[in-house]
Amino acid sequence: MHAEGNRPLRQSEYRSRGVVRAEGRRAPSPWRRQRRLVQRAGLLALLLGGLLMPVAWGAPAGNVGTVRVRRGETLWAIAAQRYPGTDPRLVIPAIERANGLRGPVIQPGVRLVLPAI
Numbered sequence: 001m002h003a004e005g006n007r008p009l010r011q012s013e014y015r016s017r018g019v020v021r022a023e024g025r026r027a028p029s030p031w032r033r034q035r036r037l038v039q040r041a042g043l044l045a046l047l048l049g050g051l052l053m054p055v056a057w058g059a060p061a062g063n064v065g066t067v068r069v070r071r072g073e074t075l076w077a078i079a080a081q082r083y084p085g086t087d088p089r090l091v092i093p094a095i096e097r098a099n100g101l102r103g104p105v106i107q108p109g110v111r112l113v114l115p116a117i
Helices: 011-017 030-056 075-082 088-099
Strands: 063-068 111-115
Touching: 063 075, 075 088, 075 111, 088 111
Parallel strands: none
Antiparallel strands: 063 111
């Protein structure tokens, strides 16, 4: 395509006139690029905010520690002893998940990971 004066169109003239590319798509507009950049920056901010939120609230990261189960000990007793002031009914499922247990039955001598609650 030629503009007035029978000269080939420049790259900027293709974009400004909305000329269709050879493969059938319009050239991407600078606004579309800017919108994508803003969307990606917003998504990155949300992800980083979600990852840093527990740190900002002062929650301990990772595990509190480990404990070796003694004979006669139960998850209830461990939860009550290691998490004073917290309802053991809320702590026991977290201990089970952190250690891959399928129920509250534990064996003496097993080392349990105590998650941060």
